[in-house]
Amino acid sequence: MKKIQDHYFKEARKQGYVARSAFKLEEMDRKFRLLRRGQHVIDLGCAPGSWLQYAAKKVLPEGSLTGVDLKQVKIQFPESVRIFQSDISMLEESILASSRFDLVLSDMAPDTTGIPSVDSQRSYDLNSQALSFAQRHLKPGGTLVLKAFQGEPLNRLKSEIRLCFESLKLFKPKSSRSESVEIFVLGFGLLPQS
Ligand SMILES: C[S@@+](CC[C@H](N)C(=O)[O-])C[C@H]1O[C@@H](n2cnc3c(N)ncnc32)[C@H](O)[C@@H]1O
Structure with a gap:
């Protein structure tokens, strides 16, 4: 296990990524062709x-890239990349105006307690917010990628995604630590929202 961590950690340094998580997005992109030049991505x-570093290489300069996090992003990006330091639930809809995205990515993770039922519920709560955001801000036909924790609430999340997307896939990247309960849920083809 240690070997795998070392490999991705070293590779991230070599390729100039600020975290090894970039390889999870890269794996999903290779498998599902998520990112293309000219897309609008959040x-x-x-x-x-x-993830912003990886996505910037794929969608800019014709496309656009927006990031949101509670924490400050300390690395530099081209000026066109918009980064908001905010809780997603407090994000002012007005700053996004009528923005519509081709792809909504969420690698959001809650503070964990080590109690599986509590942590998977917290992850579900964050994902519910991300799903509701996607329903407001994804273009019809767009794609949603969510990091979820395995556990009972994941079934609820899958049912909710199936109601508003044409199809759903689950993916566990090789670069995700095998002992981690994380799994990615992908919704393809947002259906028109009433
Ligand atoms: C695993 S990290 C994301 C790593 C990132 N994908 C990367 O490649 O650098 C999870 C992030 O989710 C953020 N987060 C958790 N809850 C959030 C919330 N309610 N609103 C915005 N960001 C949140 C945390 O602050 C943390 O930085």
Whole structure:
């Protein structure tokens, strides 16, 4: 296990990523072709910024990139990248105006307690907010990527995603630590919202 951590950690340093998480997004992108030049993408829970670094290489300069996190993102991005330091639940809808995104990414993770039922519920609560955000800000046909914790609330989340997306996939990247309960839930093809 240690070996895998070391590999991704070293590789992140070598490639200039601020965190090894970049490889999770890269794996999902390779498998599902998520990111393309010219897309409009928002990354919820973006600090310290490795997903933004990866996404910037794929969608800019024709596309746009926005990040939101409770914490400050300390690394530098091109001026066109908008980063808001905010709780997603407090994010002023007005600052996004009528923005519509092709892709909503969320790697948001709650503070964990070590009690699986509490942590998976906290993860579910964050994902409910991300799903509601996606329903307001994704273009019809757009894609949502959520990091979830395995456990009972994941079934509820899957049912809710199935109601508003054409299809759903689950993915556990190789770069995700095998002992981690995290799994990614992808909703493809947002259905028109009434
Ligand atoms: C695993 S990190 C994200 C790593 C990021 N994808 C990267 O590659 O650098 C999870 C982030 O979710 C953020 N987060 C948790 N709850 C949040 C909330 N309610 N609103 C905004 N960000 C939140 C945390 O502050 C933390 O930085």
